[in-house]
Amino acid sequence: MAKSRRHLGEILYKAGLIEKQVLIDAIKASKANNKQLGQVLLSRGLVDEETLTKALAKQFGLEYVNLDKINIPPDTMKLIPEDLIKRHNVLPLGMNNGKMKVIISDPLNLDMMDTLRFRLNTELECCLANPSKISSYIQDLLDQAKSKEDDRLKHSIDATAAELAEAGHDLQAEVLRAEAAGDDEGPIIRLVNLIIDSACFMRASDIHVEPMTDRVRIRYRVDGVCFEKDNIPKNMQAAVTTRLKILSGMDIAEKRLPQDGRIKRMVGGQDIDFRVSALPGNHGESIVLRILRPDAVNIGIESLGFEQDNYAQFLKIIKRPNGIFLVTGPTGSGKTTTLYAALQELNKPDKKIITAEDPVEYNFDGMNQCQVKEEIKLTFDRILRAMLRQAPNVILVGEIRDGVVADIAIQAALTGHLVFSTLHTNDAPSAITRLIDMGVKPFLVASSIQAIMAQRLVRVICKNCKVIDENPDPQYLRLLNITPEDIKKNPIHKGTGCSQCQNTGFKGRIAMFEMVELNNEIRELAFKKAPTGDLRKACRASGMRTLREDGIIKVFHGVTTPEEVVRITQTEDVVLDQTR
Secondary structure, eight states, X not given: OOOOOOOHHHHHHHTTSSOXXXXXXXXHHHHHTTOOHHHHHHHTTSSOHHHHHHHHHHHHTOEEOXXXXXXXXXXXXXXXXXXHHHHHTOEEEEEETTEEEEEESOTTOHHHHHHHHHHHTSEEEEEEOOHHHHHHXXXXXXXXXXXXXXXXXXXXXXXXXXXXXXXXXXHHHHHHHHHHTTOXXXXXXXXXXXXXXXXXXXXXXXXXXXXXXXXXXXXXEETTEEEEEEEEEGGGHHHHHHHHHHHTTOOTTOOXXXXXXXXXXXXXXEEEEEEEEEEEETTEEEEEEEEEOGGGGOSOGGGSOOOHHHHHHHHHHHTSSSEEEEEEOOTTSSHHHHHHHHHHHHOOTTOOEEEEESSOOSOOTTEEEEXXXXXXXXXXXXXXXXXXXXXXXXXXXXXXXXXXXXXXHHHHHHTTOEEEEEEOOSSSTHHHHHHHHTTXXXXXXXXXXXXXXXXXXXXXXXXXXXXXOSSOOHHHHHHTTOOXXXXXXXXXXXXXXXXXXXXXXXXXXXXXXXXXXXXXHHHHHHHTTOOHHHHHHHHHHTTXXXXXXXXXXXXXXXXXXXXXXXXXXXXXXXXXXTTO
């Protein structure tokens, strides 16, 4: 008969690490809140992570590993792909009797272990280590890789310039010769590959190759903010442009008109897509590569940034059988990510989901995704009409651009379909007047829309260098109506800057939301074509929290800074004093 596993509380109590009554209270809280006992003990500060990890190792009969005392060789790290290491917070220790020895942080996460067995095609021998130490170890390895990439890029530009400094050298012809010969070792080819790989290592969302009068500027956009990465000598401009055009399938002879293309490339064990745009300018063609990572939209609804009330409301809305749910905001505000998160929540065998997108940026199993192609007259409205004959339950329209598409989307919603779409407006109430301005009849707008949500992205304070801000800027506090009493209850935080965040103090982004669910009063105002101001008052009365108010909550939770919230939500009535 198998030996029964000892309880975690019993192990901690017998080791003299916790008092009996304190343990009883924690067990009651664990049952009441449906949480693991270890989580409750950690949140109450009754044990630290190291103590809890050692107790869990004893409970599950696993080997405990102290990451402070080991060094995993680079070859061993390659046993598990980087995306799995980061996603599941695991580390490989090597092979042992046909099994892979893996350091994990949660012995109860059986789904993670099944995923590893499936992807690695081997049995596992699990060890346990402190979750924070695993994360730090992984981050240190990524920082080292990123630092090497930075050095490689700088040295590569210098080396390439020196290598090609020979007078009269035709760099563009050299790129074309190397391409025709299938040579991946040419200096320009190596340089372009390095620019792309370096951007991916730095979590950039865009690469900007911008010709100037005397140089070519390379900029990366990280967490929504552009910064200059390096400069390429002017004599390399034509060759770098040609290489990027060849990679993305553009016409290298066409330099007078804008062009679009795509690149697919394996970086860090991941297949990454790049959307490429070339735009003619005074000093040559400016090229922008937008980086589309497959894991960028797989973050799940709970990670988008919803506060608890908005999270519950969002889940309720997306599970309705019909109606329109609109997400509004400028380009790059995360609308697509939010809608994909909603679709993935609904993507079950009993639901048929069809999307019309321009372009299809991410591919998902279980969804029927249609690409708009204007050149063959495969437009949004044509796809939508055909969609309705496919008997879908859920429809995603990438963007409502005109009254024709809006009318068809509304008819779909009124005939029993749940429709998701995006609209370019500054806030949620403006979406109603925008649709009416497009020519949609007010009674159709009033009857079909279930909810509207505006969103923006703010940068998240880096967890590695996060500290309390003892002297927050009073200008930003005043703009957000944050009083000294508020700060006493909820201290303001900031990032001091470290290697993990490239000394910016921020790492990653999270969304702020403004969500309104239409009620009878708002529908009545829409029917009467009321001005946006009146609609906004009614939305506020119904409980809508503005983008700025949602941002203030995130400031009080220590997620972001007052400066970030003000920067993202500046309006006509709130303008920074630039003379300060």
